[in-house]
Amino acid sequence: MKIAFTTTGEKLDGALESRFGRAPRFLLYDLEKETFDLIDNQQALNAPRGAGIQAADTIVRSGAKVVVTGHCGPKAFQVLRAAGISVYHSDAATVAEALSEFRSGGLSLVESADVEGHWA
């Protein structure tokens, strides 16, 4: 299973980004192989509106089944849920910390968008 972490860095010790839609990139971690890839989120970062939807679209296409992030807005959450992707909240400083929290079952599943959208 693959997990997408929002991050500003490029490695496991990179910072966990608290925003989902406007995260610079995603670190896609493969739990079985214990390897990772980086996915750019530039398209969403540059979008005047609909960044969350664009980012969610990117996640769905990446094949990730789980997202670990700080906060997720209503539109992104709706798209992720429709695609059957679980969203977990983490306040961890780095991706590596968030990953170990996830492995130990210490992360809480997000049941609904936890921040307001910017445009609606």
Add this chain to the structure above:
Amino acid sequence: MIVAVASGKGGTGKTTVSINLAVALGSEVQLLDCDVEEPNVSLFLSGSLDSVEVVTTKVPEVDETLCDACGECGLFCRFHAIVSLETKPLVFPELCHACGGCSLVCPRQAIREVERRIGDIETTRCGEISVVRGQLDVGVAMSPPLIRAVKARSRKDALVIVDAPPGVSCPVIAAISGADYVILVTEPTPFGLNDLALAVAMVREIKLPFGVVINRVGIGDDRVHRFCQENDIPVLLELPDDRRVAEAYSKGIAAVKALPQYRKHFQHLLDTCLETIRGSGG
């Protein structure tokens, strides 16, 4: 004939100029309040209500019994207003630009367009001034369709003054497009200059004739004046930083009514605009 009043920066005096032009004219004139997110012309010109019209745009509606989740609609929409990821499409009406593309590319004709209310247009009569005010509904994020609906009510048989929203993005372009002349209102401050330069680039890009009104002269510095001089931009009118104008404004009274000495300045401004339009064969 359409004269649009715009600015880069907000709060420089667009509405002040629009209202005073309309009042100073003294004959039949139409004033379009295109600042639909915060229309305020009616605070100064109240009158008898002629009509209220509801404005809608089209948004997609998906018939899920026909949809096979092929995803074509989502691939087509660059605004992510419709998203389909191996699922039945999700529609985000507030992001929709009403192009109708999703319904055209749908191979199963599962998408039809339905009306969504975005605001209304109120027309009032105030002496010789007909005020047409667009007002966007709370929660609606996209104003250009409503601005275009207000402008579609422009009369051909009278002077039309457009009070545009601030900024230099889509709502402003929607408000000033098709104008015969654009008045850019600014103030002689660094902020005023920064946003004036953006507004000048905008009107030059869409090739509209324009001139500048400098409001509240006496505050700030002379950089706006120098900018206009260096770029061959006509300064149509300079209004002093006059507390009495602000006091009248705070009571909802046009400067030319409270201070008759201002009338000739606005008449002169209007004459200059109209001469330029006629001179260019417009």
